Amino acid sequence: MTVAGAVLCGGASRRMGTDKALIEIDGVVMAERAALVLEAAGCHPVVFIGGDETALGRTGRAVYADRWPGSGPVGGVVTALDVLAGDDRSLRSVVVCACDLPDLTADAVRAVVGHEVSEPADVRVAVGWRLEPMLACWDIDARPKVEHLLGSGHTSLHAVVAELVAVTVPVDPAAMSNANTPEDLRKRPQRSIG
Secondary structure (H helix, E strand, C coil), X not given: CEEEEEEECCCCCCCXXXXXXXXXECCEEXXXXXXXXXXXXXXXXXXXXXXXXXXXXXXXXXXXXXXXXXXXXXXXXXXXXXXXXCCCCCEEEEEEEECCCCCCCHHHHHHHHHCCCCCCCCEEEEECCCEEEEEEEEEHHHHHHHHXXXXXXXXXXXXXXXXXXXXXXXXXXXXXXXXXXXXXXXXCCCCCCC
16 A cells, blocks of 8 residues: 655745745755655655745655645645545555654654554544644545535635544654744754654
8 A cells, every 4th residue: 555745835934934845954955854754654755735846846856836825735735635646546645744844753654654543534633732734644535525625615724634534643742843933943952854
């Protein structure tokens, strides 16, 4: 069974003051750091959704424009499910994460991918200190439901998850620390990728 990965790189980055996806940490832009972690956890392929296609393309990774620009991360999730499913019948799920998780770990990703469920679920969502829908493993068959919710005006991942069959998966809260401001980056402990 194949699990693909997608890093959401859109968003205005207002509080950061510059494009978060392209901020370098230890010589690697944040979007690529997240992508490398997804790969380390076994996701293949791993692509970027949204953001600066030219700059992100310099990583050598595929970049897809968000098909629902301005609709928040839910549009990015639907885009990821669309572009990665394609004709690949072996693909069952896609791990989608935000680009602004500089301390994301392969263990956290593996937890949401490998969490055993007794009943089929639309999505397996990370829980650190709280629900963390910016790291979730989405079942390919959930795409029509997510797209319907998006079309009904649901642009919050929390709201979408609440409408689906969702399973929560505990992960290390430190892996879910996001970087929204320059101060967030200054305060983070130094960690290597993975």
